[in-house]
Amino acid sequence: MSVRRYELTFPGSDGTGEDTVVLERTDAAGPGGHPVYADATGIVRAEISDRGEVRMLPSGGHQALSHPTSTRRLPDADG
Template identity: 80%
Template sequence: MSVRRYELVFSGGEGAAEDLVVVERTVAKGPGGHPVYADATGIIRAEISDRDEVRVLASGGHQEAPAGVVARPLRESA
């Protein structure tokens, strides 16, 4: 069963604060054939594999994919 929501952790580097973004599964597939997840604004889009490997996808021009993004599966509340 695939995960419906993830928390993406963007690290700002040594000593910098982390940025957290919650993304939800969309119907789209990424270039690797894995599901695409997006935040509520649609600006943050990421392809996440079944091994929680993250590929951040550009949602507009002049964007660079950040390195070292970690995906944490979120549990569904009952």
């Protein structure tokens, strides 16, 4: 069964703390053939393998991509 949601944690934008974003599975596949997940805005996008390997994907030009410090599978919203 495929995972529908992930929570990614990044270093805080102010240099302290952490920023967390929830991504939901899209219908797209990434360059490695794994599902693409995106946040509600579509700005944060990542290809995530079935082993939890994350490849951040740009959603626009001049975007500075950072790698998450942690990745966590989330239970489905409906169950």
